[in-house]
Amino acid sequence: MKVTIKNWTSVAIWKWVANDDNCGICRMPFDGCCPDCKLPGDDCPLVWGQCSHCFHMHCIVKWLQSQQVNQQCPMCRQEWKFNNK
Amino acid sequence: MSLKPRQVDFNAVWGSLQETVKSVITLGHVPRQIWSDRFSDVYSLCVAHPESMADRLYAETKQYLIDHVALLLIKVQEDGEDNLIKNYYHYWSQYSRGLFYLHLLYWYLNQQHIRMQKPSDAEMIYGSSDANAGEQLEIKELALEVWKNGMITPLGEKLVKLLLETIDKDRSEHTTLIPIEAIQGTITSFVEVQRFKIKGKLKLYQDLFEEPFLDASGEHFKRDAARLLEERDVSLYMEKVITKVDEELARARKFLHASSLTKVSQRCEQHMVAEHLDFLYSECMNMVQGERKRDLSNMYSLLKSLPNALNILVDTVLDHSKCQGLESIGTLQGDNIHVNFVENLLEVYQKYRQQIQEVFSGDQNFMGALDKACSSVINHRPNKGKTPCRSPELLAKYCDTLLKKSSKGISEAEVDEKLRKSITIFKYIDDKDVFQKFYARMLAKRLIHQQTQSMDAEEAMINRLKQACGYEFTSKLHRMFTDMSVSADLNNKFNAFLKDDSIDLGVNFCIYILQAGAWPFGQAIVTPFSLPQQLVKSVQMFETFYYNRFNGRKLTWLHHLCQAELRLGYLKKPYVVTVQTFQMAILLLFETADSLVCKEIRETLLLNADQFQRHAISLVDSKLLLCDSEELTPEAVLRLNMEYTNKRTRFRITAAIQRESPQEVEHTINSVEEDRKLYLQAAIVRIMKSRKVLKHNALIQEVCAQSKVSFAPSIPMIKKCIEALIDRHYMERTQHSSEEYSYIA
Known part of the structure; x- marks a missing residue:
């Protein structure tokens, strides 16, 4: 071997992949954070429902708490279930 | 009785x-x-x-x-x-x-x-x-x-007359x-x-004695001043006047009631100083320029109690220190321009600061003048304001030089001291956002290329910036630090994962996972690249690991920031060399051949012309590769240099990473411009939302006040932002006046 790789230090950036650009509840971009947070990233995560809709976690939790009867997805009115695959 | x-x-x-x-x-x-x-x-x-x-x-x-x-x-x-x-x-x-x-x-x-x-x-x-x-x-x-x-x-009158005569005698002969x-x-x-x-x-005393006394003394002072003025020497004059004032005060203390002391010194100053200000000012310029400390401190003590008399002296000091400042940075050239820039300025600053402490006993007026001088020197735009001010860039670079590993020969304490002083300059910079952009980019490079001297020093510096400018200013910098520690954690977990499944990647693999947005890498820089076979497994395994852990995230590999350590086995001695991914990919191709045509290399690796050019040239410059022609044309042939020697067995091909390309600088400046617009629009909306209706000038004023922390906005830019917001129906002009806006909810 003429040249062998001893160490490799790589760099990657991560982004959310959602089916939309903006959160359907607060209308803020997924790249940003919900209105209550200051910084995007790990502290303001996204969550997906089994209906495949995606929101800021803080937004959907607030929404679900405000619903007395049925826990529904605000987009498609199906019952909301967190998608923990 | x-x-x-x-x-x-x-x-x-x-x-x-x-x-x-x-x-x-x-x-x-x-x-x-x-x-x-x-x-x-x-x-x-x-x-x-x-x-x-x-x-x-x-x-x-x-x-x-x-x-x-x-x-x-x-x-x-x-x-x-x-x-x-x-x-x-x-x-x-x-x-x-x-x-x-x-x-x-x-x-x-x-x-x-x-x-x-x-x-x-x-x-x-x-x-x-x-x-x-x-x-x-x-x-x-x-x-x-x-x-x-x-x-x-x-x-009474006779007594007073005799008293005045006696005091006069005391003045001339020092005896009574x-x-x-x-x-x-x-x-x-x-x-x-x-x-x-x-x-x-005190009325009797004042009417009967004090008033005639002051009048007589006034006459005496006038005569004395006229006599001293004949010598036409300002420094001598000042010396004598100061002695005179002291003498008169001592005399007043000896003979008079305590209430007269200030009146006597006032009278004396009025006749000997205030009436001859022009004479004193005539030497002012020379004294300041010659930095004649004794004269200046005499001048200060004479002028300080007269209202507004100091202004001319203050202005002269301001002009002088400004000139000195500009001179100290005017002719800088070469690679070390950033170091010279900061250290020369600091020297000038410290010199005048000390002078003001010493000569003018730290008077606020002079401190203010020094502040003004510094801020106009530091934010000076050459060519009548057409060239942008380079101070933010130079200062950021200065910090970079200090915080980098390569800064050899100075102790940690010295580095810390220098960084602490550089904050002085930072505080005067108007375009703090430009500084932040440059600083962030350099910090990112230091972190990713593992070039930071010490994390403590980095954190200390960021805390200083935070102190000077507030939390928001450094939040992005803090997020970069968080990513570094999150990445360390991820690497450990990934290694454990590999061990559990007994997977061997074939290389020592380490990764930085960064949050998009927190790091100053634009999106555009991701270019096509075909990864060398040896590394594909690492990438695949890590992606599997990562996507399993984090739902809904997507990784983008920034190969232009990756680097590798290679062992070169084809030379007389084994060498370990640190290179960037693209350089590594080029070198790896020589495994099967000793010479390759440029075009071929480029096509195999899918590199764009610019990337290829930069990295191939750095390898040629370092003599690892030899080229048969001057220019790297597509037909040029690159050969492995089998005779390569280096005194050190471990080295780094740095050229391509280190150099700040002019495009990068321009890119930074443009992104600052873009950020400012957004910042101003946000500020305008915030203000309008709370005020509902506001006059044009008041709005401009508030916007300026809000943005002062990070930059000094130009009025035309604010106006453009207002127009843009009107177009987008965030606000409108009120019906009765075009000078007034109202917020549209």
């Missing part, structure tokens, strides 16, 4: 009382028994039956005092003018002590008879002005009043014929005589 009121023969009692009064007032001997008897005589007269004789006693005593003082007046004048002051002082000190004993002798009269009819303090102050007329005074007051009328009134205490005592007698007055205690 009975205390009962009884009939008293006034004349008999007064006869003996008068004798004692005479002894008392002239400080003669009075036996205890006599004193006690007379004391009770006063009592018995006051309570005499059938009618009190207090008024009569008072009148007789007053008449006696008047006669006594008249007698003294003759005695005082007896020895001619030369002895007038001495005699006056002699009799005055006798009289002024005597009257106290007299006051005690008349204790009962004072306490019972006179105090009864005395108006209250309040009446004295606010009551009718002629409250004093025909009213009886306590004996000590009466005695002083009699002295004033009988002695000072006829003799008359003892100092006589002069001082005479002068203070003008105050003493009024001491029991509630209002205007």
Whole structure:
């Protein structure tokens, strides 16, 4: 071997992949954070429902708490279930 | 002896009382028994039956005092003018002590008879002005009043004239014929005589003595100033004036009442300084430029108490320090321009700061001038403002140089000290956001290429910036640090994952996972690249690991930031070399061949022309590769240099990473512009949302105030932002005025 790789230090950036650009509840971009947070990233995560809709976690939790009867997805009115695959 | 009121023969009692009064007032001997008897005589007269004789006693005593003082007046004048002051002082000190004993002798009269009819303090102050007329005074007051009328009134002017002559003599010859205490005592007698007055205690002193004294002194100062001015030497003049002021103050302290001190020095300054300001200013420029500390501090002490007199000096200092500052950074050239820039400026700053402390005792006016000078030097735009100011970039670079591993030969403490000082410069920078952009980019490079000298130093610096500019300014920088520690954690977990599944990647793999947005890498820089086969497994395994852990995230590999350590086995000695991914990929291709055509390499690796050019050239420059032509044309052939040697067995091909390309700088400046627009729009919306309706100028003012922390916005830019917001219906012009906006909810 003429040249062998001893160490490799790589760099990657991560982004959310959602089916939309903006959160359907607060209308803020997924790249940003919900209105209550200051910084995007790990502290303001996204969550997906089994209906495949995606929101800021803080937004959907607030929404679900405000619903007395049925826990529904605000987009498609199906019952909301967190998608923990 | 009975205390009962009884009939008293006034004349008999007064006869003996008068004798004692005479002894008392002239400080003669009075036996205890006599004193006690007379004391009770006063009592018995006051309570005499059938009618009190207090008024009569008072009148007789007053008449006696008047006669006594008249007698003294003759005695005082007896020895001619030369002895007038001495005699006056002699009799005055006798009289002024005597009257106290007299006051005690008349204790009962004072306490019972006179105090009864005395108006209250309040009446004295606010009551009718002629409250004093025909009213009886306590004996000590009466005695002083009699002295004033009988002695000072006829003799006052003559005394003052003599006093002034004496003081004048003291000025010219530093001696007086008359003892100092006589002069001082005479002068203070003008105050003493009024001491029991509630209002205007000093009036007599001021009218009779102080005013003529100040006028005479003023004339003297004027003459003196004129004499000194003839020498036409400012520094000498100032020295002499300062001595003069000190002398006069000492003299005033020696002779005058304390209330006159400030008046004397004021008079002196007025005639010797204020009236000759132009003369003093004529040398001002030379003094400041020659940095003649002694002269300057003399000038300061002369001018400081005059209103507004310092302005010209302050302005001169400002101009001078500004010129020096500009000069120190004007001609900088070469690679070390950022170091010179910061250190020269700091030197100038420290020099003038120290000078102001020393010479102008840290006066706020001068500190303010230094601040102004620094800020205009640091934010100076060459070419009449057309060239952008480079200070933010240079300062960021300076910090980068200090925080990088390569800064050799200086201890950690020194680095810390230098960084601490650089904050001084930072505070003066207007375009702090530009600095932040550059600083963030350099910090990112340091972190990713593992070039930071010490994490402690980095954190300390960020905390300093936070202190100067607030949390928001450094939040992105903090997020970069968080990512570094999150990445370390992820690497450990990934290694554990590999171990559990007994997977061997074939290389030592380490990764930084960064949050998009927190790092200053634009999106555009991701270019196509075909990863060398040896690394594909690492990438695949990590992606599997990562996507399993984090739902809904997507990784983008930034190969242009990756780096690798390679072992070169084809040379005489084994070398370990650190290169970037693209350089590594090029080198790896030579595994199967000793020479390759550029075009071929580029096509295999899918690199774009620019990337290929940069990295191939760095390899050629380092002599690892040899090229048969000057230019790297697509047809040029690259060969492995089999004869390569290097003194060190471990080295780094740095060229391509380190150099800041001009495009990068431009990119940074453009992104700053973009960020400012967003910042301003956000600020405008915030302000309008809280105010609903606002005038144009008020809005501009508030926007400027809000953005001052990070940059100084240009008015046209704010106007553009307002237009943009009107177009997007965030706000509108109100109907009745085009100068007023209202917020649209």
